[in-house]
Amino acid sequence: MEDPFRTIQWMNDHIRLLDQTLLPKEERYIEIYDLSELCDAIKRLAVRGAPAIGVAAAMGVALGMLKAPAGNIEVVKGYFENISSRIAATRPTAVNLFWALDRMKEIFFANLGLNLSELQETLIQEAVSIESEDRRLCERIGMWGRDLFKDGDVILTHCNAGGLATAGYGTAIGVIRAAFEAGRNVRVYADETRPLNQGSRITAWELNKLGIPVTLITDSTAGALMQAGEINKAIVGADRIAANGDTANKIGTYSVAVLAKRHDLPFYVAAPLSTIDMKLATGKMIPIEERDPAEVTHICGNRIAPEGVSARNIAFDVTPNELISAIVTEKGVAERPFEDSLRALFA
Numbered sequence: 001m002e003d004p005f006r007t008i009q010w011m012n013d014h015i016r017l018l019d020q021t022l023l024p025k026e027e028r029y030i031e032i033y034d035l036s037e038l039c040d041a042i043k044r045l046a047v048r049g050a051p052a053i054g055v056a057a058a059m060g061v062a063l064g065m066l067k068a069p070a071g072n073i074e075v076v077k078g079y080f081e082n083i084s085s086r087i088a089a090t091r092p093t094a095v096n097l098f099w100a101l102d103r104m105k106e107i108f109f110a111n112l113g114l115n116l117s118e119l120q121e122t123l124i125q126e127a128v129s130i131e132s133e134d135r136r137l138c139e140r141i142g143m144w145g146r147d148l149f150k151d152g153d154v155i156l157t158h159c160n161a162g163g164l165a166t167a168g169y170g171t172a173i174g175v176i177r178a179a180f181e182a183g184r185n186v187r188v189y190a191d192e193t194r195p196l197n198q199g200s201r202i203t204a205w206e207l208n209k210l211g212i213p214v215t216l217i218t219d220s221t222a223g224a225l226m227q228a229g230e231i232n233k234a235i236v237g238a239d240r241i242a243a244n245g246d247t248a249n250k251i252g253t254y255s256v257a258v259l260a261k262r263h264d265l266p267f268y269v270a271a272p273l274s275t276i277d278m279k280l281a282t283g284k285m286i287p288i289e290e291r292d293p294a295e296v297t298h299i300c301g302n303r304i305a306p307e308g309v310s311a312r313n314i315a316f317d318v319t320p321n322e323l324i325s326a327i328v329t330e331k332g333v334a335e336r337p338f339e340d341s342l343r344a345l346f347a
């Protein structure tokens with residue numbers, strides 16, 4: 001089945017993306033012509049989810065370079081570096097952003113011999129390829145992971161690792177979707193995922209559109225449902241996976257993994273290889289984003305906490321590898337010890 005939306009697209013001379021902050025109330029596409037607008041869209045989560053952020057970063061480089069001054073090569077290089085560092089400063093945890101910037105940098109330096117308009121076109125082509133590859137990779141992740149889910153499984157997911165977190169199809173949701181498309185009768189519990197409610201606003205919206213049975217729960221409900229035997233598996237996406245399998249994902253993921261362990265349930269992670277950061281030995285080295293406390297003291301712009309109270313808004317946590325049953329990628333399913341199995345996927 002086709003995705004009922006397009007996360008992000010290159011439109012000849014600009015970027016079009018579905019503004020995810022407005023979902024589910026409004027399906028509005030925004031047209032981005034300027035690098036500052038793109039950086040702002042990433043920061044405020046109009047485009048979000050690690051692979052989608054990677055695509056946005058690549059397209060952001062292509063967009064920024066459309067305004068590069070012709071002439072001296074050193075000036076063009078400086079212009080490129082400035083664009084990359086502005087995009088790199090938007091969000092720190094999703095490694096796909098840095099992976100995409102590296103890939104664009106490689107193309108840029110490999111093609112410095114071209115004239116400016118040819119160079120600009122080459123960068124656009126690379127960004128467009130990153131987008132179309134990502135959708136295909138997600139389908140491969142689904143294909144590798146679908147047999148983890150059997151008829152009758154009731155699956156918990158946290159945050160949104162669906163089509164909107166990628167160029168389409170999704171990672172964790174892609175695996176669920178592949179099992180569903182293979183005719184398995186699966187059901188999903190979606191954590192609402194405070195503070196920004198990616199679960200209620202986006203995962204529930206996507207699954208609903210796909211016809212996959214979904215029930216929304218508050219983040220604190222999962223333990224009770226596991227205890228009652230009403231959830232039997234969990235799967236999440238990832239923002240960055242260290243070489244030993246430690247996985248950074250949306251805050252609250254670690255709690256889900258601990259609960260799954262307590263109830264002896266499998267806890268799976270699904271992500272493309274571009275989310276695996278082999279340069280980091282363990283999850284302790286993963287930079288964790290901390291966001292504006294106003295996202296905690298408010299819901300959808302409405303204050304829910306007393307004036308003047310302090311709040312912390314840590315956006316991601318790290319699940320230690322020993323709590324993870326398997327990591328599903330486009331190259332296959334990695335099992336413990338992840339140091340070996342993940343390295344083998346890159347061979």
Ligand code: MRU
Pocket residue numbers: 045048049050051094158159160161162165166170171172198236237238239249250251315
């Ligand atoms: O802050 P967000 O909404 O960008 O966080 C997204 C997540 O944590 C996703 O689970 C992760 O990026 C995987 S997306 C396939």
